[in-house]
Every structure is written in C-alpha cells, then in structure tokens.
Amino acid sequence: MMTTAVDTKKLTMVQAVTDGMRVMMAEHENVIVLGEDVGQNGGVFRATDGLVAEFGEKRVIDTPLAESGIIGTSIGLAMNGFKPIAEMQFLGFIYPAFNQIMTHASRIRARTLGHFTVPMVIRAPFGAGVRAPEIHSDSVEALFTGMPGMKVVVPSNPYDAKGMLISAIEDPDPVLFLEPMRCYRSTKMNVPEGKYNVPLGKAARLQEGSDVSIFAYGAMIDVVTKAANAAEEKGIKCDVIDLRTLYPLDKDMIAESVQKTGRAVIVHEAPGTGGLGETIMSLINDTSFLYMKAPIERVTGFDTPVPMFALEDHYLPSADRVVQAIEKVAQF
Amino acid sequence: MEKLFPKLQIINENGEWNDGAYKSEITEELTKELYTKMLRARLFDRKGVNLQRQGRIGTYVPFEGQEASQIGSAMAMGEGDWMFPTYRDHGATMTFGHSLKTLLLYWKGRQEGCIPPEGKNIFPPAVPIASQLLHATGAAWAEKLKGTDRASIVYFGDGATSEGDFHEGLNFASVFNAPVVFFNQNNGFAISVPIEKQMKSKTIAQKAVAYEIEGVRLDGNDVFAVYFHTRTAVERARKGEGPTLIESVTWRYGAHTTADDPSKYRDQNESSARREKTDPILRLERFMKNENMWDEKWAEELQESLTAEIEAAVKEMEEAPAPHYNDVFDYVFAENPWPIESQKEAYAHSRGDR
Numbered sequence: 001m002m003t004t005a006v007d008t009k010k011l012t013m014v015q016a017v018t019d020g021m022r023v024m025m026a027e028h029e030n031v032i033v034l035g036e037d038v039g040q041n042g043g044v045f046r047a048t049d050g051l052v053a054e055f056g057e058k059r060v061i062d063t064p065l066a067e068s069g070i071i072g073t074s075i076g077l078a079m080n081g082f083k084p085i086a087e088m089q090f091l092g093f094i095y096p097a098f099n100q101i102m103t104h105a106s107r108i109r110a111r112t113l114g115h116f117t118v119p120m121v122i123r124a125p126f127g128a129g130v131r132a133p134e135i136h137s138d139s140v141e142a143l144f145t146g147m148p149g150m151k152v153v154v155p156s157n158p159y160d161a162k163g164m165l166i167s168a169i170e171d172p173d174p175v176l177f178l179e180p181m182r183c184y185r186s187t188k189m190n191v192p193e194g195k196y197n198v199p200l201g202k203a204a205r206l207q208e209g210s211d212v213s214i215f216a217y218g219a220m221i222d223v224v225t226k227a228a229n230a231a232e233e234k235g236i237k238c239d240v241i242d243l244r245t246l247y248p249l250d251k252d253m254i255a256e257s258v259q260k261t262g263r264a265v266i267v268h269e270a271p272g273t274g275g276l277g278e279t280i281m282s283l284i285n286d287t288s289f290l291y292m293k294a295p296i297e298r299v300t301g302f303d304t305p306v307p308m309f310a311l312e313d314h315y316l317p318s319a320d321r322v323v324q325a326i327e328k329v330a331q332f
Numbered sequence: 333m334e335k336l337f338p339k340l341q342i343i344n345e346n347g348e349w350n351d352g353a354y355k356s357e358i359t360e361e362l363t364k365e366l367y368t369k370m371l372r373a374r375l376f377d378r379k380g381v382n383l384q385r386q387g388r389i390g391t392y393v394p395f396e397g398q399e400a401s402q403i404g405s406a407m408a409m410g411e412g413d414w415m416f417p418t419y420r421d422h423g424a425t426m427t428f429g430h431s432l433k434t435l436l437l438y439w440k441g442r443q444e445g446c447i448p449p450e451g452k453n454i455f456p457p458a459v460p461i462a463s464q465l466l467h468a469t470g471a472a473w474a475e476k477l478k479g480t481d482r483a484s485i486v487y488f489g490d491g492a493t494s495e496g497d498f499h500e501g502l503n504f505a506s507v508f509n510a511p512v513v514f515f516n517q518n519n520g521f522a523i524s525v526p527i528e529k530q531m532k533s534k535t536i537a538q539k540a541v542a543y544e545i546e547g548v549r550l551d552g553n554d555v556f557a558v559y560f561h562t563r564t565a566v567e568r569a570r571k572g573e574g575p576t577l578i579e580s581v582t583w584r585y586g587a588h589t590t591a592d593d594p595s596k597y598r599d600q601n602e603s604s605a606r607r608e609k610t611d612p613i614l615r616l617e618r619f620m621k622n623e624n625m626w627d628e629k630w631a632e633e634l635q636e637s638l639t640a641e642i643e644a645a646v647k648e649m650e651e652a653p654a655p656h657y658n659d660v661f662d663y664v665f666a667e668n669p670w671p672i673e674s675q676k677e678a679y680a681h682s683r684g685d686r
Binding site for chain 2 (some may be wrong): 015068071075076082096099101104109114150161251
C-alpha cells in the first residue's frame with residue numbers, strides 16, 4: 001500500500017477558511033474574492049488575511065458597501081467565466097442581497113435550462129454567542145434551505161471548513177457557505193496543507209451510540225457533544241451526527257441513525273418554526289416512521305428575534321436543555 | 333439640468349436635419365436597415381398583443397412607440413457584447429440576435445424563451461426591477477478582467493431609477509470603471525405612476541453626475557440619435573473610459589402589459605396625438621421621403637416579407653412540441669439532489685408514468 005505523507009498545520013477555523021481560498025486561488029486564475037473590507041484589512045474576522053498581498057487587488061476586491069451590489073455583480077462575473085467568492089460581513093447583513101439571491105443566483109440555471117449558470121460561493125459568518133452587536137448574530141439558514149437552487153453548508157471545525165470550502169468553490173452552482181462565529185477561533189486542529197475535499201451533502205458521525213440520535217450543525221456541535229457526554233454518564237449512548245450540509249441533507253445517514261436508535265433530538269439555534277428541525281422531522285417521518293420509539297424532540301432558538309447579547313445565553317440552546325431533551329426521549 | 337443635459341436629436345419630428353454631425357454616415361443602406369428593424373419590431377409587437385387577445389400566448393408586454401430606442405441602441409452593440417434586457421425589450425433582443433420564435437416561446441410561458449442562440453450573450457429578461465444593472469456591471473467587469481474590449485448594455489425604465497440596485501449598479505460600474513452602457517428608456521410611466529411622482533429630478537441623465545460618469549439625454553424616438561450616441565458610449569467603454577448613463581426619452585403608446593388598462597391612469601388621447609407627431613417609424617419615413625430614399629414598392633414588399641417572417645415564427649411557436657415535465661426538475665442544479673429526484677419520481681408515478 002502506498003502512503004503519502006501529508007503535511008498538516010494547526011489552524012483555527014477562520015485560518016482554515018483562508019487556507020481553502022488561498023489553495024483554490026493559487027490553482028484557478030478565475031477564483032476571485034470580493035466583499036467589504038476583504039482587501040487590505042483582510043476581512044473583519046481576518047478570513048481573507050494576506051490574500052490581497054498574494055493575489056493582488058484585481059482578485060481580492062474591496063467593494064463598495066452594498067450587499068446587493070456584491071451579489072449582483074458576482075452573478076454577472078460568475079456567468080461570464082469567473083468563480084466569485086463573495087463575503088457577506090455577517091449573515092445578518094445579507095438581507096439587502098436577498099432579491100439577487102432569490103430571483104437570480106438561485107434560478108438562472110433553471111430559467112435558461114442550463115444555458116447560464118452562476119457558480120459562486122457566498123461566505124457568511126453567522127450565529128450568536130460571541131457577544132456581538134444587534135443583527136450580527138442571526139441564524140437564518142432556513143431562508144436559504146427553503147430557496148430552490150441554493151446549496152447551504154455549515155462546517156463545525158477547521159478540517160471540514162477547508163475541505164468543504166474547496167468543494168463549494170468547485171461546485172457548479174451557488175453555495176451559501178455559513179461560518180459559525182463561535183467556532184472561528186474556539187479550537188485548533190491539524191489541517192492538511194494543499195487541496196482536499198470534504199464532500200457536500202454528506203453528514204459526519206461524531207460519536208457512535210445506540211440509544212438516541214442527535215442531529216446538529218455549526219456551533220451547536222460543541223453544545224451537543226457536551227450534552228452527549230453528560231448523557232453517557234447517565235447511561236444513555238448518543239449517536240451524534242454533524243449534518244454539515246443543510247441542503248441537500250444527508251438523508252441516508254439520518255435514516256440509518258434513527259432506524260438504529262428509534263429516538264431523535266434535533267438541535268439548532270435558528271428559530272423553531274420553519275427551521276431545519278421541521279425538515280429533519282419530516283425526513284424521519286418519510287423514511288423511518290415505524291422505527292420510532294418516541295416523539296422527536298427539538299431544542300432550538302425561539303420564534304423571537306435573536307436578543308441583544310445580555311440575553312443571548314437564554315436564547316441559545318444549552319447543553320442542559322439538550323440533556324433534558326435526550327432524557328425525555330430516552331425515558332419515553 | 334435640462335440645459336446641462338439637452339435632449340440630443342439628429343433628425344426632428346418632421347424628418348429634417350437637426351444635427352448634421354453624422355450626415356456622412358447616414359447612408360440609404362443604414363437608414364433602410366434601421367427602418368426595417370423598427371418595422372419588424374412593431375409588427376411583431378402588434379402580433380404579440382393580438383396573440384394574447386386570442387388566447388394563443390400569455391400576458392404580453394408591449395413596447396410599441398419605443399422602437400427607435402430599442403433598435404438604435406441594439407444596433408450599436410457588437411459581436412460578443414452582452415445584453416441585459418427587461419421584459420419590455422424584445423425589440424432590442426430580436427435586433428441583437430434572439431429569434432422571433434424564441435421570443436414568442438417566452439410569452440407562451442416556455443423556458444426555452446430564455447435561451448439565446450449560441451454565441452449571443454443575451455440574458456433572460458429581468459423581471460424584478462433594476463436588479464439586472466448589477467449583472468451587466470459584473471459581466472462587463474469580467475470582460476475587463478479578461479482583457480477583452482467587450483461591453484455590456486443594460487435596459488431599464490424610469491421607475492427602475494428609484495430602486496437601490498440602480499444606485500449600486502452605477503456606483504459599482506463607476507468605481508470599477510466597468511465597460512457598461514446603462515440604457516434608460518424613460519417612457520414617462522412606471523405602470524401607472526408618472527415620472528413626476530417617481531423623482532423630483534428634471535432628467536435621469538443628470539444622475540450620472542453623482543457617479544462621475546458620462547450622462548447623455550437624447551430623443552429616444554430619433555433612431556439616429558439613439559444609434560450614434562449609444563455607439564459613442566460603447567466605444568468609450570471599449571477604450572476603458574468607463575460607463576455611460578443614457579436617458580432615452582420615449583413613450584409607450586399602449587398598456588404596461590396586456591393585463592392593464594392605461595386609460596385608468598392617463599389620457600390615451602396623448603398616445604394618439606403622439607402617434608401622429610413623434611412616432612419613431614413615421615419620423616424615419618418622413619426623413620426618407622425628404623432625402624429621396626423612400627420607395628413605396630420597397631416599403632410594401634418589406635411589410636409583406638416581415639409579416640411572413642412573423643407568421644412563420646408564430647407557426648413554429650405553436651408547433652413546438654409541448655415541454656416535458658422533467659424540465660421542471662432537471663435544471664435547478666447541475667445534478668439533481670435527492671429531494672428533487674424523489675419529487676420527480678413521485679410526480680411521474682402519480683401520472684402513471686413509472
């Protein structure tokens with residue numbers, strides 16, 4: 001068997017994101033980065049740090065402060081030979097661009113039966129828990145999973161972040177790449193140098209267990225991991241699944257897990273109503289209804305605006321709430 | 333502002349010279365070509381309204397009265413350039429290369445109507461307002477990055493200037509010096525809302541000042557003014573001299589769409605009076621008569637051959653085989669993800685097809 005020694009570097013998630021862009025920009029002339037403060041400043045989270053020095057101002061572009069403008073021009077660039085990586089400074093700032101994404105980026109392929117396509121990546125930091133100002137903490141991924149023509153992905157660790165970003169850049173269609181701010185610098189991980197792919201549409205099993213399936217993504221992975229460890233001390237073994245891609249969901253892994261456990265807890269920080277939890281429940285209903293031994297529990301953000309940060313810990317699902325949900329389904 | 337941005341005109345409403353600067357270029361051949369393309373657009377447009385009335389196509393968006401603006405500007409564009417129309421610009425797109433059949437398919441609700449012929453960079457009509465200004469800017473910016481001399485032209489109406497994307501499009505194009513021609517057709521009405529309620533500005537061209545780009549206001553019913561001044565803007569774009577905002581002042585005679593009754597919001601006698609006075613095709617006819625270019629027999633034969641071309645396109649449209657429902661599913665992504673694939677299978681099953 002041939003083995004290849006792959007060099008690795010210890011990177012945070014935000015560094016892994018930068019590395020993913022760097023690798024793809026070095027490999028493909030047509031990959032460009034554009035957004036607010038992405039050039040000299042390297043992005044407000046330093047996600048594009050060093051890219052302008054390496055690739056120049058023609059490929060790492062400080063745009064005017066206009067989200068619709070960034071996405072709208074990226075559409076024109078994308079369907080004329082470029083692969084734009086458009087940065088939204090925060091997901092909560094994406095709303096002015098909603099029209100461009102909903103009425104153009106996501107449906108140009110369908111409108112023209114494949115004649116025009118928009119291969120672009122929209123990167124956006126998102127989520128609460130970092131004591132950010134108002135509107136900076138929104139989790140509105142479901143606005144986009146409910147938007148035909150968009151893929152939506154959320155890595156939860158540095159390795160996945162780089163590998164999934166590379167896959168998103170290689171994808172022929174628009175991908176919304178959500179970066180949980182809480183994970184940006186929470187941990188370092190060995191990340192291979194150079195190019196590798198983590199496929200879109202595939203979830204990852206983080207812990208093997210036979211009693212309760214837990215489905216989560218992004219910053220909630222840390223929360224559910226703590227909850228699963230606490231549950232294990234009480235004798236409940238959890239099958240912890242990091243969904244990673246929110247559209248299209250990894251149906252097979254979700255079904256396989258609940259068919260083994262018969263019990264499920266779904267955790268996300270986005271509001272419960274209209275959230276991914278409902279989609280996953282319907283998927284379980286469609287694939288695994290007769291395997292279920294207990295009603296599915298959801299631990300989610302509330303149907304409220306994300307509160308200002310003095311209250312955000314109340315809003316965010318906590319390990320305690322998740323443990324309670326695990327016990328409830330286990331004891332049903 | 334109206335003095336700073338005068339309505340440029342080459343021939344007046346009586347078909348007489350107003351500006352002789354382009355006289356040597358205004359040959360009989362060019363004149364006849366412009367006349368032919370304008371008449372073709374008008375006959376097509378009238379056919380479109382009739383087909384809708386007869387229930388043979390869906391809601392149709394007429395542009396009659398705006399032929400000089402659309403044909404003059406489209407003629408100024410070259411091979412490989414990009415065109416970003418709205419839903420009222422099929423006069424421009426048919427001149428730039430869309431087939432009449434394709435345009436009719438669009439109004440028959442067919443996806444095929446969004447597909448330009450190979451090699452023709454014509455985007456599908458923008459249905460949201462002003463969003464296409466950014467696509468035109470992005471596509472032009474891409475050409476600049478590639479180092480070509482290709483340009484974009486983007487069409488929009490007076491109402492579109494109120495949208496945020498109008499500002500963002502002009503600003504991005506200005507900042508990045510993108511080779512775009514922003515071609516505004518100011519027909520005075522956004523559905524029912526007159527321009528006085530849309531803006532306090534006396535002209536649209538003056539808005540260019542805010543972006544440090546060229547602003548041009550012209551008589552949009554004078555096909556020569558439209559053609560030559562748009563050509564100048566395109567040439568400037570090709571040379572790397574940046575975008576231009578053109579305000580082409582025109583008038584739509586009819587409704588916003590076939591679903592609308594213009595007599596509810598304006599005196600349609602105005603439209604009738606304008607047909608006599610400022611009509612773009614009649615003006616060119618008067619010019620041709622003044623210049624001894626008019627040939628009654630030529631005009632009759634032209635009308636006949638264009639009518640035959642349009643009828644043939646209608647036939648092709650009506651004979652096009654019905655679309656397969658797979659088209660609903662198969663073009664959302666490069667590859668169908670499982671939710672779409674399973675919905676497609678379930679639908680086929682519900683029809684007894686599988």
